[in-house]
Amino acid sequence: MQSEPLLDAQGQDEFLLGNEAVARGLYEAGVSVAATYPGTPSSEIGDVLYKLSERMGIKFEFATNEKVALEIAAAASSGGLRSFVFMKHVGLNVAMDSFVSLSGSGVKGGLVVFSADDPSMHSSQNEQDNRFLGKFAKTIVVEPSSPQELKDFVIKAFDVSEEVGHPVLIRSVTRISHIRAPVKLGPIRKKNEWSYKKDPSYVLLPENAYKAQLSIAKRIENVSAAKYQTRFDAVYGDSSTLIITSGAAYNYIDEALQMLKASARIMKIGMSFPLDLERITDEIRGAERVIFVEEGGPFIEEQVLQECALHSINKKFYGKLNGSVPTSYEMDVDRVASFLSTIYGIPFNTNKPAATIIPEREPVLCPGCPHRASYYVATLAMKQLGIRNPIAPTDIGCYTLGYYQPYNLGDFCYSMGSSLGSSSGYAMSAKERVVSFIGDSTFFHAGIPALINAYHNNHNFVLVILDNSITAMTGGQPTPETSPPFRKVDIESVVRGIGIKNVYTMDPYDLKNSLETFKKALKSDELAVIISKRECALEADRKKSPSETKIFQINQDKCTQCYNCIKNFSCAAFYFEDGKVKIDPELCDGCSVCTEPLVCPFNAIEVMD
C-alpha cells in the first residue's frame, strides 16, 4: 500500500525530498505553528503540511504573503510555542520589515525562519544569498548540506533558538531542498504549552528598541561559543591545505579532490553566523593555504578574513574575494574540480565534444491554459485598435511566460506585485498604452496596495487579472479564493471596493466576447480592470476523467496552411511537419479554444472521434 512515510515511527530510512525532510523535522521538533507563502524551491514543505499538519498537531496556514506568515510565527513564539516560517529566498525580502525586528524582541518558543535560495535561478529573478540577510538582521544562520541534515538542523535550530532566546535562519538551496536521499526518522517530541506573558520587548518603541540592542549583542556572543557551534560543524582530513566550506558546495568537494587525486583538510561549517572564530583561526594557523568554497557570496570568507586581518594571520587565501572561486551560479563537481585544479596546479580536463546544436526547449504554458487565450485576445484587440507598441508590465507566475513569442507581452517584471507599481509609473510617464498582467495569488500577495495607488492617483492603464483561482506555478496551492474550508475572497468585490467602476469579468475561453471586452477596456480613458476568470487547466484536468477529454485534430482537407494557429495562438500541442500543422493527441487538453473562428478562420480544427 502507499504509505505515509512522514508520519511513520522512528528508526526507519525513508527516501525523502529535502523539503519533505524539513516537514518531518517540524513534526519531530514539536513545532506547533507554521506558515508560508508558496515559492519554489520551498513549496513542498507547505504541500506536506497542507495534507498532514492536522495529524502532526501543527497549526499551519498559507498566508497571503511572507510578511504575514512571519508575523504569525512570531506571535506564536511569543506565547512559548515552537513556530516556523518558510519561503523562497526572495520571499524573505517581503518579510524583511518584520524579520529585522525578530532579533530585537528575541523569542520565547523556538522560532526558525527557513529560506530556500535558488543559485543559478532555476525559477527565480535573482540568486541572492540570504545568509547575508540573516547576519544583517542579526539572526543566527545555519546551513545544512543534505536532506538528512535539513531534518537534523531543523531540530537543532529549535533547540538553540530556545536555549539562547534568539531566532534562527536556516538557509537551504535548490540542490538541497530538491534532492531526495534516505533520511532516518527520529522520535517525535512533545510540543510546548501556550504560556503567554506580556513582554515590552515585543513593542519596539524607541525606548525598548534602544535596550534591545544590548540583549541582541549578548545573545549573539553567547551562541558563538563552541558548545553551540560544534553541534553543526564537522572537521576531517589531514593536509596542509584547509578547505572551509558549507551548504551545498560541501557536497562536491570530496569527489572533485578524488578526480584531481588531491587532498585537503575539510572544515564544514554548519552555523555560519555567528562563527566560532577562535576555533576557525586555530585551524588556519595550522594550515599552509586556505580555500573558501561557498555557494553564493563570500559570506564565511569575509568574516574569517576580517578576523585574520585583526590578528595578523597571514596565509595563502583563495576564494571569491581574490577571484579564485566563481561568485555566481550553483556549484557542481566539475566546477569545483576546475577551480581547485588551478589552485592546486593539477591539470583537469572534463571537456567532451558537445552534441550538434540542440534546439532549446523553452518553458511553455500548458495546452488548454486559459492564460494563452487571454494573451491571444489581448494581442488581437490591440492589433485591431491599432495599438502598436504597448508597454506590458507583468508579474510572477506561470503567466510570466507571456513574455515569450508569439505574445511578447512582458516588459517589466521585478518582483511580486511589481506589475502594478510600475504600471502607475509608466502611466505617469509613457506615451505608449500601458496594459499590465497579474495573477490572482500575486494580486492578493502584493497587488492591492499598488492598485489603490493607481486608482487614487488617477493613472490610466488596463490591468488584466489572470484569475485561475490557484497558485499554479508552485504546484497548485490554494489562494484566498479557495473555499471551503476557508472563506472565499472575491476579486471583483475587492476591485470594486476600491472604487474602480471600469471592471469587466470575462471567460477567456470565450474568445469573441473577450475580444470585445478587451477593446472596451483599451478604449477607456481611465483605469480599467479586466478579470479574466477560468480555472487552471491542470486543476480542471485533475477533476475530469480521461474519457471526458475530447481530443482535437486538423482536418488537412480544410486547412489552408495560413498558419494563424501556430504563429499567433501557439498552443503547445500544435506542431509543424513537412508544411502541415498537426496536433499531438497526447498533448491536446481538449479545451477546444483553437476551434473558434478567431483562431482558425477555416474551421479546420475538429474533434477526433
Add this chain to the structure above:
Amino acid sequence: MVSIVFAGVGGQGVITVAMIIGRAAVIEGKNVLMTELHGMAQRGGKILVEVRIGEYKSAIIPANTADAIVAFEELEAVRNLKKLKDGGMILLSRRKIHPVSMTLRRQNYPTDAIEEELSRYNTLNVEADQVALSLGNKRVANTVMVGAVYSTGILGLSRESIIKAIKDSLPERYWDINMRAFEEGQKLLVTESAKAA
C-alpha cells in the same frame, strides 16, 4: 556505484521512474541521491533527473561519468549526452515532442541530427508505450521502463526490492498490471540486443 540520467519532458512521468529506482535502493539500505530540475513550466518543459546509487555526496552527475541515459524523448536524450561516459548506454523510449519555438519558426523536428548523434552510442530502443498499450493501460509505460532499466544489470539492485518499491508507490489495485509491465519491460532489451547480434 552507478549514475543514471533520466531525461524527458514535463508530464511524461520521468520522475516516477527515477523514484521507483531510488526507493528500491533505500530498501536495500544503500545510499542514493536523486535531484530533479524542471524549470518554471508545469508541463512541456525539459526535465532532468539524476540518480546516483553508492557513497556519493553530489547528486549532480559530473560530465562524462553517467553509466546510462534513460530518455523518454529523443531531443532530451541528445541534450544530455555530455553527461554520458564513453561506452555508456542510452535507453530510449521513442517520442518526439516538438519545442514550441521550432513550431513557431515552422521547423521540422530535427530527426536526422538526432539519429546521427544517437548512432555514436549504444542506443537501445524501449517500446514502452506500445507494450503498455498492449497491456491495456498506457500509464504503465513507466513501469515497463523500470523493467528495461533493471534488465541491463547496471542498477545492482535485486528484483525483489524493485518489486517492493513499485508496490510501495502504488495502490494495491494497480499492482497486478504493473507487475506484468515490469516483466514485459525486462524482455524488451533481450530482443534488442538479439537484433543487434
